[in-house]
Amino acid sequence: MNQAKLYTKDLHLHYGEIHALKGVSMEFPARFVTALIGPSGCGKSTCLKTLNRMNDTVPGVKITGKVLLDGEDVYAKNVDVPTLRKKIGMVFQSPNPFPMSVYDNVAYGPRVHGLKNRLALDEIVEESLKAAAIWEEVKDRLKKPALRLSGGQQQRLCIARALATKPEILLMDEPTSALDPISTAKIEELAVELKKEYGIVIVTHNMQQAARISDYTAFFLLGNLVEHGPTSDIFSNPKEKRTEDYISGRFG
Amino acid sequence: MTEKQSIISTRRSKLTLEAVMSAAFLLCGLAAVVSVLFISVYMVASGGPVIAKVGILKFLLGRVWNPGNGQFGILPMILSSIFATAGAILIALPTGVLVAVFLSKLAPGKLPGALRALIDLLAGIPSVVYGLLGAILLAPLIFKLQTWAGLPQSGSLLAAISVLSIMILPTIITVSETALRAVPKQYEDAALALGSTRLQCIFRVTIPAAKSGIAAGMALGVGRAVGEAMAVTMVAGNAAILPELLKPVRLLTTSIPLEWAYSSGLHREALYGIGLVLFVFIMIINAALSAILKKGGAHNA
Numbered sequence: 001m002n003q004a005k006l007y008t009k010d011l012h013l014h015y016g017e018i019h020a021l022k023g024v025s026m027e028f029p030a031r032f033v034t035a036l037i038g039p040s041g042c043g044k045s046t047c048l049k050t051l052n053r054m055n056d057t058v059p060g061v062k063i064t065g066k067v068l069l070d071g072e073d074v075y076a077k078n079v080d081v082p083t084l085r086k087k088i089g090m091v092f093q094s095p096n097p098f099p100m101s102v103y104d105n106v107a108y109g110p111r112v113h114g115l116k117n118r119l120a121l122d123e124i125v126e127e128s129l130k131a132a133a134i135w136e137e138v139k140d141r142l143k144k145p146a147l148r149l150s151g152g153q154q155q156r157l158c159i160a161r162a163l164a165t166k167p168e169i170l171l172m173d174e175p176t177s178a179l180d181p182i183s184t185a186k187i188e189e190l191a192v193e194l195k196k197e198y199g200i201v202i203v204t205h206n207m208q209q210a211a212r213i214s215d216y217t218a219f220f221l222l223g224n225l226v227e228h229g230p231t232s233d234i235f236s237n238p239k240e241k242r243t244e245d246y247i248s249g250r251f252g
Numbered sequence: 253m254t255e256k257q258s259i260i261s262t263r264r265s266k267l268t269l270e271a272v273m274s275a276a277f278l279l280c281g282l283a284a285v286v287s288v289l290f291i292s293v294y295m296v297a298s299g300g301p302v303i304a305k306v307g308i309l310k311f312l313l314g315r316v317w318n319p320g321n322g323q324f325g326i327l328p329m330i331l332s333s334i335f336a337t338a339g340a341i342l343i344a345l346p347t348g349v350l351v352a353v354f355l356s357k358l359a360p361g362k363l364p365g366a367l368r369a370l371i372d373l374l375a376g377i378p379s380v381v382y383g384l385l386g387a388i389l390l391a392p393l394i395f396k397l398q399t400w401a402g403l404p405q406s407g408s409l410l411a412a413i414s415v416l417s418i419m420i421l422p423t424i425i426t427v428s429e430t431a432l433r434a435v436p437k438q439y440e441d442a443a444l445a446l447g448s449t450r451l452q453c454i455f456r457v458t459i460p461a462a463k464s465g466i467a468a469g470m471a472l473g474v475g476r477a478v479g480e481a482m483a484v485t486m487v488a489g490n491a492a493i494l495p496e497l498l499k500p501v502r503l504l505t506t507s508i509p510l511e512w513a514y515s516s517g518l519h520r521e522a523l524y525g526i527g528l529v530l531f532v533f534i535m536i537i538n539a540a541l542s543a544i545l546k547k548g549g550a551h552n553a
Contacts, residue, residue: 001315019542022273052445054444055439057444082447082448082449083447084446084447085445085447086446086447089446090445092438092441092442092445094438095437096439096440096441096442097442098442098443098457098461098462099439099460099461108443108446108456108457109446109447111455112443112446112447112448112449112452113447125294158442161442161446162445162446165446165447208431
């Protein structure tokens with residue numbers, strides 16, 4: 001029996017005629033950062049979205065194989081998808097705060113999951129904003145529209161919003177691709193800090209980023225998981241020629 | 253090409269055509285502006301005197317409309333118009349927004365297209381046909397209510413509200429649907445990824461994000477309801493008394509066509525006055541609409 005928090009087993013995904021994931025089996029351990037890398041269209045984002053079933057609404061999608069969270073099949077018929085997504089939070093490529101106040105953004109998740117108590121909400125909002133390292137910047141403007149924050153602040157707010165539902169795993173889909181280097185550095189620091197409490201899966205185009213912050217790296221190509229292992233091995237001693245080509249090509 | 257092309261044009265006609273065309277566009281633009289100015293000036297000039305003669309307070313707040321007796325109070329009509337419009341919005345706004353949600357987010361496959369075609373048809377039906385349907389289908393039901401309440405059978409505020417609400421429904425649906433579709437998908441993705449159900453996502457994120465567009469649809473609906481005369485004339489009963497739900501009412505709009513043919517002198521001038529009041533109503537609604545749209549635009553930027 002696999003001990004990992006979350007893992008996939010022979011996962012295939014078709015978008016209509018396109019075979020986007022071809023039998024991916026890998027694990028995502030808790031309290032580590034797993035990076036998914038590979039060229040555009042290789043399936044890394046698709047793989048990420050199968051974990052919290054965000055591909056469900058795409059027309060023509062067909063998924064076979066298994067995704068298991070604590071041993072339970074995420075694609076079983078009787079799964080309550082909102083609860084699954086409460087446990088597996090997600091941060092998107094470009095910051096997407098709601099057009100509401102900073103407070104209401106963070107309180108959104110707890111509220112839809114039924115929390116009404118004002119004091120408890122206040123506490124979760126503060127806790128989440130602190131965990132996302134943005135509390136000091138926004139504590140005096142909780143009632144101000146979130147869309148007035150800078151891009152980097154918005155992304156950290158989105159992380160706070162995802163943390164507020166108290167997830168166990170945080171998915172990050174190229175979370176820094178729309179940000180400047182300073183904001184990127186802050187998000188990276190944050191990811192390293194957050195792995196103490198959460199399992200983190202990050203999709204990134206930036207290989208230095210994967211090397212800097214991840215413990216495990218998975219290299220995708222054309223829907224195949226080519227190689228998966230400790231980040232240091234993948235970058236310094238890849239087993240597969242294709243992995244080596246990709247990594248050295250980018251660095252060279 | 254061996255011949256060198258000069259940048260100096262020798263074709264006069266080309267330049268002239270440009271000049272003529274831009275003058276034509278300017279003229280068309282001016283025509284619209286001048287029409288509005290002309291209408292405004294004319295409405296004030298023709299409706300103003302009677303209001304001055306009767307006295308603005310007596311005209312707007314007078315409770316009795318009896319032209320034969322020289323009494324020109326239009327308060328019953330103003331209130332009836334406001335009540336009928338408010339009632340119609342109260343019914344049509346929630347209904348219309350829910351239909352728009354269904355069309356833009358929930359309806360499967362080709363259903364939205366088919367429904368949209370029907371809704372467009374609804375918008376294109378002449379208002380007199382709505383009046384006919386109201387008189388034939390709706391009135392008998394309301395007669396029963398009136399009998400039950402011990403009132404005489406007649407046209408009523410309720411009938412006017414019902415017909416108006418159906419008439420403004422297409423406007424509210426269409427504008428709201430456009431607004432709901434314009435909500436960025438990334439908001440909805442974020443809401444779903446946080447564990448919202450589909451309905452929580454719609455009611456907590458999508459609709460609030462579309463609220464300025466929905467408000468615009470509402471303002472357009474109000475404009476149409478305030479200005480509607482024909483259908484209302486056929487079902488409202490047209491007695492110029494203070495409005496009650498099951499009693500006949502007369503709206504601002506309906507007085508004008510009802511009495512125009514036989515009016516003269518001060519009576520006819522009073523009808524101009526009603527026209528002016530209606531005109532001011534619509535101006536206020538339009539101003540509110542553009543304020544809403546401007547605010548919405550600033551909010552999204």
